[in-house]
Amino acid sequence: MNNKPCLTLEDCKKIGAAAEAEARKNKWNVTIAILDDGGHMLWLVRMDGATPFNAQVAIEKGRSAAVSRRTTKNWEDRVSAGRNALLNMPVLPIQGGVPIMVGAECVGAVGVSGVQSHEDEQIANAGIASLGIKS
Amino acid sequence: MSLKTALTAATVGALLVAGATLAQQPAPNPLDNIPDKMPNDIPYGTPISLDHAQAAIAAAVAESKKRGWKLNVAVVDSGANLVAFARQDGAQLASIAISEHKARAAVKYRRETKALEGGVQSGLNYLLTLDDVIASRGGIPLMQDGKMIGAIGCSGGTGSQDEVVCKAGAATVK
Numbered sequence: 001m002n003n004k005p006c007l008t009l010e011d012c013k014k015i016g017a018a019a020e021a022e023a024r025k026n027k028w029n030v031t032i033a034i035l036d037d038g039g040h041m042l043w044l045v046r047m048d049g050a051t052p053f054n055a056q057v058a059i060e061k062g063r064s065a066a067v068s069r070r071t072t073k074n075w076e077d078r079v080s081a082g083r084n085a086l087l088n089m090p091v092l093p094i095q096g097g098v099p100i101m102v103g104a105e106c107v108g109a110v111g112v113s114g115v116q117s118h119e120d121e122q123i124a125n126a127g128i129a130s131l132g133i134k135s
Numbered sequence: 136m137s138l139k140t141a142l143t144a145a146t147v148g149a150l151l152v153a154g155a156t157l158a159q160q161p162a163p164n165p166l167d168n169i170p171d172k173m174p175n176d177i178p179y180g181t182p183i184s185l186d187h188a189q190a191a192i193a194a195a196v197a198e199s200k201k202r203g204w205k206l207n208v209a210v211v212d213s214g215a216n217l218v219a220f221a222r223q224d225g226a227q228l229a230s231i232a233i234s235e236h237k238a239r240a241a242v243k244y245r246r247e248t249k250a251l252e253g254g255v256q257s258g259l260n261y262l263l264t265l266d267d268v269i270a271s272r273g274g275i276p277l278m279q280d281g282k283m284i285g286a287i288g289c290s291g292g293t294g295s296q297d298e299v300v301c302k303a304g305a306a307t308v309k
Contacts, residue, residue, distance in 0.1 A: 040228050048185050055216060055218075
């Protein structure tokens with residue numbers, strides 16, 4: 001039997017706080033969603049000023065990254081390169097979803113929505129970095 | 136008279152008698168009652184802030200943890216849209232959606248979901264045909280200055296467990 005690490009609520013609080021701090025530092029109002037490796041929600045924060053739409057998109061970006069084990073930027077890049085067939089895949093191919101990798105294992109993902117896509121990803125990365133996982 | 140004919144005649148006779156009785160004393164339908172005042176006339180307030188929402192979730196999770204329970208807790212704003220969510224370690228997956236549903240229904244129907252549960256329990260089955268109903272306790276409106284600014288929903292235990300935790304969260308908003 002294999003063992004794999006698992007995100008706790010405390011991990012989520014840490015990731016969420018760091019991501020929120022990164023957003024606040026830049027005066028960005030966003031939604032931050034953290035999901036487990038099955039794409040099920042663990043934590044969500046919609047900052048004041050972020051829209052209900054952002055909440056739905058953040059969850060979907062996070063779910064996409066979690067179940068595909070790759071960033072949604074990776075999906076977006078491949079679509080942009082002309083691989084239009086990927087639009088028919090059950091993911092949201094828009095930057096801002098980042099898987100949380102522990103070694104070779106994906107333990108979940110962070111999805112962010114509210115500002116420009118690359119800024120959303122910057123926030124997600126800042127959150128994940130707070131776990132101090134060495135890759 | 137054959138046995139079959141006799142039975143048929145007896146049945147028709149019984150129905151006629153029953154029909155006559157009903158015609159004499161029609162059972163009153165409580166749903167026909169027309170109240171003078173608007174029920175549940177609670178104004179919707181400004182959407183709950185993230186700080187308030189997170190404080191409510193923290194209190195709910197603390198109460199749940201103290202009791203050794205594993206729940207999901209969701210807070211929605213006065214537009215029934217998700218503001219904050221937390222899943223405790225080991226809480227069941229179905230309750231992610233259920234906790235949000237309870238909070239959403241509490242806002243949309245401007246009452247605790249316990250009221251919907253009670254209605255169905257008392258035989259008002261039509262409640263289950265209304266949009267987005269969840270007839271299970273554990274969804275409570277968050278009130279500030281007489282206005283509803285959002286709602287909190289808890290799920291993962293029994294309805295009664297969910298409600299206790301929900302109340303701990305709701306108590307943080309005044």
